[in-house]
Amino acid sequence: MNSSGRYQPDHRLVSAYDEATSLDEEGLKGLCPSYIELTESITRYRDSELLGKGAVKEVYKTFNNHTKRWIAMARLRTDRGPEFYDLFVHEAWLTASLSHPNIITIHDAGVDEDGRPFFTMDLKGNSSLADRVTGPAAASRRELLEVFMKVCDAVAYAHSRGIVHLDLKPENIQADTFGEVLVCDWGLAKVAGEMEDGEHVLPSAFRPLDNMTLMGQIKGSLGYMAPEQVITGAAKDHRSDIFALGCILHLILTGHPPFEGSEDEILLATKNVDLIPPRTRYPDCHIPEALEAVVMKAMARLPEGRYATAQALRDEISNFLGGYSTLAEKSGFFREARLFLRRNRVAASITFLAIVTLSVVSVLFIQRINHQQERAAQFASEAESVTTLYLDELERSEQERKGLAFSLASSASDLKKLGIYVRPVETVREARKLIASAFALNSESTTAQMQNFSLDCISLNFKAALNNPLKPDSGLVDYLLFAKAFPEFDFTETKRPTVVQLTEFLLKAREINPNRKALMERMVAYDFAARLDKEGYAPVVEALLAYVNEKKGDLVLEHNVEESALVVRAGKNIRFVVWDKWGSNNCLLRFLPIRSFKPILDDRFYLGDLQDLQIESLDLTECESVIINHPVDLPLLRTLYILPGQIDTQTLYKSIRSNERFDIVEKAES
Numbered sequence: 001m002n003s004s005g006r007y008q009p010d011h012r013l014v015s016a017y018d019e020a021t022s023l024d025e026e027g028l029k030g031l032c033p034s035y036i037e038l039t040e041s042i043t044r045y046r047d048s049e050l051l052g053k054g055a056v057k058e059v060y061k062t063f064n065n066h067t068k069r070w071i072a073m074a075r076l077r078t079d080r081g082p083e084f085y086d087l088f089v090h091e092a093w094l095t096a097s098l099s100h101p102n103i104i105t106i107h108d109a110g111v112d113e114d115g116r117p118f119f120t121m122d123l124k125g126n127s128s129l130a131d132r133v134t135g136p137a138a139a140s141r142r143e144l145l146e147v148f149m150k151v152c153d154a155v156a157y158a159h160s161r162g163i164v165h166l167d168l169k170p171e172n173i174q175a176d177t178f179g180e181v182l183v184c185d186w187g188l189a190k191v192a193g194e195m196e197d198g199e200h201v202l203p204s205a206f207r208p209l210d211n212m213t214l215m216g217q218i219k220g221s222l223g224y225m226a227p228e229q230v231i232t233g234a235a236k237d238h239r240s241d242i243f244a245l246g247c248i249l250h251l252i253l254t255g256h257p258p259f260e261g262s263e264d265e266i267l268l269a270t271k272n273v274d275l276i277p278p279r280t281r282y283p284d285c286h287i288p289e290a291l292e293a294v295v296m297k298a299m300a301r302l303p304e305g306r307y308a309t310a311q312a313l314r315d316e317i318s319n320f321l322g323g324y325s326t327l328a329e330k331s332g333f334f335r336e337a338r339l340f341l342r343r344n345r346v347a348a349s350i351t352f353l354a355i356v357t358l359s360v361v362s363v364l365f366i367q368r369i370n371h372q373q374e375r376a377a378q379f380a381s382e383a384e385s386v387t388t389l390y391l392d393e394l395e396r397s398e399q400e401r402k403g404l405a406f407s408l409a410s411s412a413s414d415l416k417k418l419g420i421y422v423r424p425v426e427t428v429r430e431a432r433k434l435i436a437s438a439f440a441l442n443s444e445s446t447t448a449q450m451q452n453f454s455l456d457c458i459s460l461n462f463k464a465a466l467n468n469p470l471k472p473d474s475g476l477v478d479y480l481l482f483a484k485a486f487p488e489f490d491f492t493e494t495k496r497p498t499v500v501q502l503t504e505f506l507l508k509a510r511e512i513n514p515n516r517k518a519l520m521e522r523m524v525a526y527d528f529a530a531r532l533d534k535e536g537y538a539p540v541v542e543a544l545l546a547y548v549n550e551k552k553g554d555l556v557l558e559h560n561v562e563e564s565a566l567v568v569r570a571g572k573n574i575r576f577v578v579w580d581k582w583g584s585n586n587c588l589l590r591f592l593p594i595r596s597f598k599p600i601l602d603d604r605f606y607l608g609d610l611q612d613l614q615i616e617s618l619d620l621t622e623c624e625s626v627i628i629n630h631p632v633d634l635p636l637l638r639t640l641y642i643l644p645g646q647i648d649t650q651t652l653y654k655s656i657r658s659n660e661r662f663d664i665v666e667k668a669e670s
Contacts, residue, residue, distance in 0.1 A: 045073060051126070053077065056084055056187055061123060071107065072123040076116050085117055091187040092119035094163060097659065102154035104174075104184045124182060129248070130170035134255055139177075144252045145317050147173075150181040152245060152314035158189070159238045159310055162614070162635035162659050165189050166236060168244035169224040170251060188220065191636065191659055222266045223247065223257040227301055230270050238310070239303035245313055246298025246306070253291055254282045258299065273301035290326045291317075312423060327426050405442035408434045412451045420458070421584035424526040425493060428455055450474055457483065458522050459530075460497060460505070463490035479519070481512050496531045499540055506543035510550065517548050518582035525584070528591045535561075541591050548588065549574050564595035572603035576610065587613045595636075599623055607655070608632050620646070621667050628655045637662045643669060 048060040051072065062073045076088045089109070096106035096119075109119035129147060132139045139147070151173055158165060167188040174182040220229045226243035228234035250258040259269040268274070278285070279292050294316045300306045307313040316326040412434040419427035432455060438448040449468060454476055456465035462483035470477050483489075486505060491497050497505070506520060524544050528534065538559035545568075546555050554571040566589065568574075576587050587610050589597070598619035599605050605623040608630040615634060619641040620626050626647050637658040642649075644666045652664055 045071075045120075048073065054185070054187075056080060056088060062120075064120070070123050071120050073118055073120045075112075075118045087187065088117050091185075091189070092117070094189050095121075095186045098158055098161065098163065098186075100154050100157045102150045102181050102183055103158070104182045122182075124174050124180070125176040127174065127176045128171050129173040129175045130251075132175045133170065133251055141252070142321065145321060147175050147181050148245075148249060148252060149314050149317050151183060151248070152310045152317070154181075154183040155241050155245065156310035156314065158183075159241070160635075162191050163189055164236070164238050165241050165244075166229065167220050167224075168241055168248065169221045170248060171221075173248075220244075222263060222270075223259050225270055226303075227271055227273055228303065230267055237303070239306050239308075242298055242306045242310060242313060243300075243303075245310065246295050249291070249298065249317075250278060250295050253287050253295065254278050254285050256282070273299065275299055288320070290320050294320075294326055308423060312426075327430060402442045402445070405438040405445045406447050408438035408441070409445055409447035409451050412438070412448075416451070416454070417582070420522050421525050421586065424522075424529040428459060428526060429493070431455060446471065450476060453479070457519070458526050459493065460486075460489050460491040460502075460523060460527070462486050463488065478513055478516070482509055482516075485509075485512055493530050496527060499536050502527060503539040503543045506540065506547050510547045514547070514550055517578045518580045520544055520547050521578045521583055521588065524591060537591060538566075541588065544588055545574075545576070548578055559592060559594075561593075564593050565598075566592060566594045566596070567598045567600060569600045570602075572601075574599075574601055574603065575606065585611075587611060589613060610634060617641075621669070628652075631655050631657065633657045634662075635659045640664045641667050643667065 044065055045062045046065060048062040051059045051061050053059075054077075056077060057074045058077055060073045060075065061070060063069075064071050074088075074092075076084060080088075092106055092109040095104060096109070104124075105122050107120045107122070109117070111117055127135075129144075129151075132144060132147065151168075155165060155168070163186075165183070165186060165188070167185060168183070172183065172185040174180070174184060220226075224244045224247045226236070226240040228236050229240055247258050250256075258275055259266045261269070275296070277292055278295060279287050279289065294313070298306055298313055307316070312327075319326050412431040415427060415431050415434065419430075431451065435448050435452050435455070438445050439452075442448070450470060453465050453468055453470055456462070456468070457476075457479045465479070465483045466487055469480065482505075485508060489497070489501075489505075502524075506524075509516075509520060521544065524540060527540075528537070538557050542555065542557040545551070545557070549555065549570075551570070551574075555574065556569040558567040558569070559565070568589075576589055577583070577585055578588070579585065589610075590613060594613065594615050596617040596619075597610075597613070597615045600622040602624055604625050604627050605620065606627050606629045608628065610618075611632050613634060614636050616636050617639045618634070618637060621641050621643050626642075628647075628651065632655065634656055635658060637656060638660055640652065640656070640662055642652075642664060649664045649666075656662070
C-alpha cells in the first residue's frame, strides 16, 4: 500500500518469482532431484522375482521405478501363444472393474517389449486360506468363519455387478494374520448370462491340467467345482460360486475338501454330489449341526436347492456366530429357546439363582416352623412376607414373559420389512417361527396376531386370515377387504394360485382398495419366489403395474418369451417402481425374464425406475421425454437406442453404469 491506500506491486517479489521459475537444468537438479529422477526413468519395472505359476500366467515380485515400491506383476506364461492373449487381458479388465476391499486391486495393464500382455497389482503376503486352515499359521474356527464371511462379501459384490468367479478355492484367497482377506485369480470369471467364448471348442492341446485347473471343456478347480461345471452344456451362474463357497466352508470345518481321490474319482463325485455329511464323516471335528446344515444346503446338487445369494450364505454364518439359528437347520421352538438362553446367559443365570434362592429360603422356613411351634405368630408374619415377595416375583416374571412375546413378534415384523423383497419365502418362514414362539409365551399377544394375519395375507391364505380377524383399531384392518372378497384363497408356500387367479385378484384389488401398493408388491414377490412354474407370468406383472399406476385399460405388456423381449404401451403417468416406504424401490419388471425392453409412453419416462434390471438392449425412441431422476445401474446393458437430439449422449454415458461399454445408437423417427 502507498500513502494514498492504493495497492502497488512489489517488484522485488516479481524478480524473485522469475528467478525461481527460470532455473536451468543444473538448477532444477538442485531444487527438485526426485522430479528429475522420475523424468529420466526409462525402465519402469525391474528386479523381477518369480512368486508362482498357474495354468495361464506367472506372477512376479517386481519393483516399480516410478512409484518406488514393490508390486506383483502377472505375465502370460512363455509357453502360451496368442490364443490366450484375450483370456489374459479379459482377467485384467474384469478384475479392474471390481472395487471392493476384499478383491485384489489392479493398477496397470499393458504390453511388454516382446508384445506380450501383462498387468500389475498389489503385492500382498503369501498366506492363503489353505495355509490358514492347515498350515503353520492355522487359525481358530471362529477366525476362519470371519474370513469366510469376508469372502462371501466379495463374491456377493461381484454378483451384484453381474460377474461370477467360477474358480473359487482356498488357494485363490489371500488371508494374512492381520485380518486382510482378498479374493484373487479372476481368470475364469464371466459376466452372468454371456456365452463363454471358446468354451467346449479349444483343442485338447490347449487344455492343460495345472494346479488342479482344467481349461476348455471343464473350467474350474477339481474339488471346488459345482456339478454344472463338469457337465457338458449345463448352465453356470452365480449359484455355481455358492457351491464353491460351500466346499470352502467344508474345508474350514473339517480340514479336508469335500471330494478327495484321483482326478476321475473327484470328477465323478462332483457330478453326482456324492457328499457324506461332515458330522458323519469327521466325528472328531465336533462340527455344529447348524453349520453342517449350511454346508449341505450350499452344496445342493441342483442350483435351485442352494442359497439364492452369497449374502444369504454370509448371513447364515453371521447368525451362527451371533448365537442365532440358521435357516438351513430348520430349528424348532426348543432349539430357539436354547439359543435364546445362551445369548442371554447372564440374565438367565440371575433368574435361575433367584428361583433356587427362593426355594432354599422356603425349605428353611418350613423346617423352622416344625422346630419352633411356640413362635407360630412370628413365623406367620414371615410367611406372609415371603408370600408377598413370591407373588411380586411371579407378577414380574409374567410381565417379562409378555414383554419377550412382544419382542419376538416385533422381531418378526422387522424381519419381514428387511427380507420380504430379498428372500421372500425364507423371510415368511422365519417370521412364522418367531410368531409361534411369541404365541407360546403369550397366546393373547395382539402384536403376534397382527403379524400372523399380515403373513397370511402376503401368502394369499385369506381363509386362515379370516379365522384370525384383527381388532377394529388395527392399522391393517383394511386388509380384510381383500380377504372377504376372496375367502376361498387358501394358498401356502407349496400351493400357489394359477396365473389367471393371481391376475384376477390384482385387477379386483384395485377396485376394492387402491391404497395398498406395497402389499401388492409383497404378494407378487412372495408368489414369484415360491412358484415353481413361472411361465406366462406377464399378465401378473401387467396387473401389478395397473394397480400401482391406477390404470384401467391403457396399459399393455407385450412379452416375447422366446426372444426375452418386452414392450410396454401406456398413456401418461406410468412408473415402474413402488415409491413407498414399505415398497422395495426396485423395478417391478424384475419378475420377467427380459433382455430387450422398449417402453412406448405418451408422457415422461423415468430412467432411474429400471435400477438393476438385467437388460441388454433398451429402446427409448418412442418415449415422449426421458427423465434421468438418478444414476442407474444396468449391469448387462450393451445397446441404447434414442432419437437424434432426444437426450444428451454424454449425460447418458455418465448416468448409466454397466459392466460393459455400451453403445448409444441414434435412430431416425419411423
